[in-house]
């Protein structure tokens with residue numbers, strides 16, 4: 197990480213917007229950007245109120261913009277009413293876009309199907325009616341555990357239509373993770389599929405739901421989820437429990453194409469999305485309806501500069517916030533045509549993304565640095581999959597999200613994918629922020645590889661020290677947001693105290709949103725560079741994981757006495773998980789150690805999901821601890837990187853242990 201930051205800080209390549217991009221952009225030129233920022237600074241509430249009136253359609257207009265009376269539990273547009281799915285679907289049909297393609301779905305096996313706005317609305321209504329027929333009502337929580345599919349989008353939109361609160365769980369998470377989320381959210385139903393198709397394989401999905409529900413049933417009060425709706429993706433073997441499990445297609449067939457939207461208050465929760473924090477328990481980030489949708493739409497328009505004829509492609513999974521904002525809500529709220537891709541970037545070969553851009557004439561492409569870095573490598577190994585072999589001339593704008601992009605990967609993306617013609621918007625944001633926070637705008641911002649540049653207009657980002665005071669440009673500190681914004685997290689589901697402690701800590705005065713990232717502003721330009729998390733959160737391939745979460749999973753195994761987890765830099769995944777483990781039995785060696793390490797990796801995959809599997813596992817008779825018994829994580833991080841230990845180890849209870857922990861099993 198430190199190498200990356202040095203290279204960004206020394207970066208002197210600057211790429212101003214081309215005339216072609218600037219001329220057509222929604223926000224065109226630095227003056228236009230500055231005038232928006234000044235409008236927001238001059239009258240913050242009036243700025244957001246104007247945008248909320250211009251970009252959203254309200255069933256009942258709001259009269260108060262921001263209510264700070266219970267800060268930091270802010271309320272936006274509170275007495276207004278609207279419906280998110282109405283704003284995304286009905287409005288486009290009413291505007292004459294009914295026959296426009298909303299979703300181009302490409303399956304893992306390459307099969308392509310198209311869904312128009314009219315069809316998407318009808319399917320959403322049918323499914324919304326089906327949910328209602330199951331007794332699901334406004335405010336009920338519904339878990340969605342689906343592969344990338346049109347059905348995934350329909351399920352989310354249908355919940356929004358009836359005011360049910362969805363909580364999407366990424367298909368790579370385990371039964372145990374499902375259980376935790378079902379219980380924490382008090383979900384009344386789970387929507388899933390028989391199987392998912394990835395990389396040419398069909399992978400069962402439903403068994404994890406059965407197991408998750410069985411685990412939840414053992415909890416005090418039992419399992420709140422009484423129905424399971426199953427989308428038949430492959431028709432593979434799928435056990436159905438009578439009285440609980442229902443087929444999606446059967447339910448849908450019985451329903452009408454019309455479903456009156458449930459008009460909900462602006463602050464009505466649209467969704468919960470669980471994400472990792474610095475404790476072992478994932479937190480249910482709660483988002484609002486109106487404020488969230490406003491930012492989803494606005495950022496899609498301004499950051500991606502989506503135009504009516506564009507084909508937009510965000511490669512994220514709907515299980516992550518990026519898929520929520522830039523697949524299910526933002527592009528549809530703009531009436532765009534978007535791609536939903538079921539498969540993986542490396543199947544049938546590592547040219548899949550480039551071929552799809554060529555086939556569907558994609559104009560705007562949004563992906564993660566990990567994907568870019570792995571495709572750079574793949575293109576070197578199998579030159580036929582290099583982007584130069586594809587016609588990528590349709591591309592106009594590229595985006596990056598989820599983790600820092602190193603300048604080398606940035607340059608490769610810019611030159612080889614974007615043909616040195618397409619601006620890259622390096623968008624910094626988080627599950628909690630709902631949409632982009634710091635990002636270039638394509639027609640405005642001169643780009644510097646590795647920097648997410650400047651705040652989105654209206655986002656009051658700053659860098660402060662431990663006491664909450666501004667630091668000078670050029671000096672590092674904590675990234676904060678000084679004022680509430682419409683799409684911000686509202687609370688942590690069921691745990692308002694944790695919300696306050698995590699995001700509005702008293703040390704900083706209780707009124708600054710603490711992002712949890714370190715950052716620095718360029719001394720001359722004021723451009724922001726993100727330096728990585730300041731808490732115990734790891735970022736592996738753009739996926740957020742808590743070190744404590746992985747540690748709890750490891751110690752839940754009966755052979756493990758103690759475990760400590762840290763991240764180490766990795767060329768492709770950004771960070772890799774390195775676990776230091778003490779077993780209850782004697783420290784294993786050689787093949788024994790390898791076998792146990794593999795067992796533990798699989799165990800973590802079962803407890804959390806395959807993304808949480810530690811890359812390295814190192815066994816010791818103990819962990820390096822101070823005399824007061826605190827694990828010295830700084831030392832572990834150095835060991836994980838393979839660095840020589842230069843730190844003072846005199847306070848260490850057991851210095852001899854360091855030698856044991858140098859090698860992975």
Ligand code: PRX
Nearest residue numbers: 597598599600622623624625626627726740
């Ligand atoms: O550390 C930052 C990193 O990802 C974290 C948020 O993760 P998550 O909530 O899973 O959301 C990811 C998708 C929005 C941040 O705290 N991060 C996200 N985008 C960037 C980034 N780091 C550097 N540059 C980015 N563009």
